[in-house]
Amino acid sequence: MVLHDRRLASRTAEPAVLRMSRLGVRFGADVVLDGVDLAVGVAEPVGLIGASGSGKTTTALAALGLLPPGARTSGQVTVRGVPVLGAGLRTLRTLWGSEVAYAGQDALTALNPLATVGRQIRIPLRRRGRTGRALAAAAADAMEQVGLPAGTLAAYPAQLSGGQRQRVAIALATACRPALLIADEPTSSLDVVTQAGILALLSGLPRRGTALLLISHDIAVVARVCARLAVLDNGRIVEHGPTYEVLAAPAHPRTAELVSAAGRMMAAP
DSSP: OOOEEOOOHHHHHSOEEEEEEEEEEEETTEEEEEEEEEEEETTOEEEEEOOTTSSHHHHHHHHHTOOOTTEEEEEEEEETTEEOTTOOHHHHHHHBTTTEEEEOSOHHHHSOTTSOHHHHHHHHHHHTTOOHHHHHHHHHHHHHHTTOOGGGGGOOGGGSOHHHHHHHHHHHHHTTOOSEEEEESTTTTSOHHHHHHHHHHHHTTGGGTOEEEEEESOHHHHHTTOSEEEEEETTEEEEEEEHHHHHHSOOSHHHHHHHHHHHHHHHOO
16 A cells, blocks of 8 residues: 655655654554654654554554564564663663653543642652752643643642643653653543643743654644644554645545544534
């Protein structure tokens, strides 16, 4: 199958925070990813679109070095030039938080229900050497960056709304100013108004120097944040290019389906 790739030639020459080259992942006889090429540049927002089962979450796990045991891989994945596939825990720990971070769709399960927000957010900050007043100031700043008052630090996750918990999860992921945030379906369980707030928050990350890989099944969500997107279908990237071009004239049938589905949802009363 021909890949419809409309990337600018200059883009491929730019430095990449994340680079996947011919990435393949299989579990036994099941091929989950097949020859995936994807790059995210410095402070660049990139979208990865695909239907359920297309391999989106596997792509995220590969970028984090968190593929489950039994996964057989081929190709290369690097974060800031450091190989991730097969890397040891010590190497991965140097990358997590400072170079690459993750925020998923279920913030409630990602947060410790028995610890306050402040206690949880101080953990990554302490690992980066923050102590005393500097630690307190950094925790308050992390809340401010996601639009929450400093008083949120004293709250437990169950005392917060779904949108507030998602903002806390993003604050935890970005507290140490990583080079890349991988956001996997971060708005799928939120109402429309709350979703808009989270997307506005994510769209501001590149201005702070953090690149974004936004993973979603909803092309309309990605279009609000990312100037470039890739479409994943059955483990392969089948279309790749500037968002406005892909939306205006989808070249692959799967892309056309996703665009049509987004249009129907937006038109529904």
